[in-house]
Structures are given as C-alpha cells and as structure tokens.
Amino acid sequence: MVFVFLLLRLSDHVYEQRLQTAADNFIAAASKLPRVSGCLPPCGFQSSGAEYNCITCQYDSCEFPLDCPVETINVTEGSRSQIRCNETFNISEDVEVIWRFAEEIKTQQVDQFKEVTVGDDRLYSIPSTRLHHQGTYQCELYSAERSIVRLYFYLSVTPRVKVGRSQLQELFDRSLLPRGRFVPEPASAPSSALTLLLLICLTASLLLFLLSLG
Ligand SMILES: *[C@@H]1O[C@H](CO)[C@@H](O)[C@H](O)[C@H]1NC(C)=O
Numbered sequence: 001m002v003f004v005f006l007l008l009r010l011s012d013h014v015y016e017q018r019l020q021t022a023a024d025n026f027i028a029a030a031s032k033l034p035r036v037s038g039c040l041p042p043c044g045f046q047s048s049g050a051e052y053n054c055i056t057c058q059y060d061s062c063e064f065p066l067d068c069p070v071e072t073i074n075v076t077e078g079s080r081s082q083i084r085c086n087e088t089f090n091i092s093e094d095v096e097v098i099w100r101f102a103e104e105i106k107t108q109q110v111d112q113f114k115e116v117t118v119g120d121d122r123l124y125s126i127p128s129t130r131l132h133h134q135g136t137y138q139c140e141l142y143s144a145e146r147s148i149v150r151l152y153f154y155l156s157v158t159p160r161v162k163v164g165r166s167q168l169q170e171l172f173d174r175s176l177l178p179r180g181r182f183v184p185e186p187a188s189a190p191s192s193a194l195t196l197l198l199l200i201c202l203t204a205s206l207l208l209f210l211l212s213l214g
C-alpha cells in the first residue's frame with residue numbers, strides 16, 4: 001500500500017517537472033520574438049510590431065487606430081488622378097483591398113462611403129478627372145479576413161473654367177501699366193482698318209456696277 005502511494009507521488013513529481021520544463025522553454029522562445037520597436041505610427045493594426053504578453057498569453061498590437069488621417073490631393077479637371085493605397089508599415093503580400101468613395105465631401109465617417117472595387121489593386125486611377133470625382137476615397141486593407149488599416153484621400157478637383165479665368169486675370173493684370181492705366185488695345189486697330197478697306201472695296205464695285213449699267 002505504502003509502495004503504491006510512493007509510486008504515485010513519484011509520477012506526480014515527474015509530471016510536474018515536465019510541465020515546468022515545457023513552460024520554461026515556451027517563455028524562453030516567446031521572449032525571443034520581435035518586440036514593440038516595429039510599431040510605425042500613426043495608424044493600422046501592426047502585428048509585426050506586436051509584443052507577446054506573457055500574462056494574457058496573446059499578441060498585443062501596437063494599439064493604433066485603424067483609420068489614418070485624411071490626405072488631400074489636388075487635381076485639375078481633365079487631368080489624371082492616381083491614388084495609392086500605400087501603408088507605411090510592413091504587411092504580408094497576401095492582402096485584399098476594398099476601395100470606397102464618398103462623393104463631394106471630406107469625411108472619415110464609415111457610413112458615408114459606397115463600395116467601388118474589391119480586389120488586390122493598390123492603385124486607384126482616374127484617367128480623366130471630372131468634377132463629380134471630387135470627394136473622399138477610402139481604401140481598406142484586409143489580411144486573412146482581418147481589417148488592417150483604412151487610408152483616406154480627399155480628391156479636390158479644380159474646375160477648368162476657374163483655371164482659365166485665373167489665367168485671364170493674370171493677362172489682365174499684366175496689361176495694366178505701372179501707374180494703373182490700361183495699355184491701349186492693339187487688336188482693335190487692324191480690325192477697323194480691315195472694315196474700312198472692305199467698305200472702300202464695296203463702294204468701288206458698286207460704282208463700277210452703276211457705271212456699267214450706263
Ligand atoms: C491643395 O489646395 C489647397 C487649397 O487650394 C491647399 O491649401 C493645399 O495645400 C493643397 N494641397 C496640396 C497637397 O497641394
């Protein structure tokens with residue numbers, strides 16, 4: 001009886017020791033994993049910079065928000081727009097990209113956006129930008145079905161008319177004399193001379209016609 005009891009205690013002891021060894025090995029391995037230094041602000045779920053938390057037995061991410069600040073892009077109507085979903089931290093190659101658009105407004109409110117494309121395209125390209133393209137573009141990156149980061153770009157489209165008008169304004173300003181007087185319009189002179197020439201020509205042919213009637 002005593003012998004059996006001793007045997008049980010012994011196996012208990014062996015089991016405990018094995019468990020302790022396994023735990024020690026695990027902690028040693030976990031502590032060799034990359035530390036928080038890999039975190040790149042200001043946004044995104046960054047698992048590469050995650051630290052193993054020995055108390056919760058989980059990887060803590062860098063604890064940045066998913067939403068990045070809005071970046072403004074200025075384009076002129078009719079020109080090409082290119083928006084790149086370029087997160088700054090390192091993520092795996094295997095990502096899915098969802099592009100969304102909120103027409104006209106500058107916003108980060110998720111419910112304002114409509115889905116445009118789903119796929120692996122990191123570049124959103126508009127060959128000829130129109131006024132209705134103005135608004136906020138959001139790209140959301142997913143890795144293994146998990147949302148990693150959301151980038152925002154506000155595309156501001158300057159109308160062509162406005163550009164033309166500002167060029168006209170420049171021309172007007174340049175035509176002003178230093179003392180604030182206008183330069184005489186040189187274009188009006190040749191046109192009135194041409195009118196006069198035409199008039200003379202017409203009168204002459206009319207005269208000739210009347211003469212020929214005799
Ligand atoms: C875009 O235009 C706005 C106003 O015209 C200006 O304040 C801003 O600096 C411009 N942004 C870039 C990135 O050129």
Ligand SMILES: *[C@@H]1O[C@H](CO)[C@@H](O)[C@H](O)[C@H]1NC(C)=O
Nearest residue numbers: 071073082083084085086153
């Ligand atoms: C990311 O893409 C945006 C829009 O295409 C561009 O304005 C910005 O310079 C890019 N940033 C980097 C770090 O490449």
Ligand SMILES: *[C@@H]1O[C@H](CO)[C@@H](O)[C@H](O)[C@H]1NC(C)=O
Nearest residue numbers: 038048088089090091092093
């Ligand atoms: C990103 O990861 C790749 C491989 O996973 C590595 O070769 C590269 O150096 C990393 N870049 C940065 C900036 O950490």
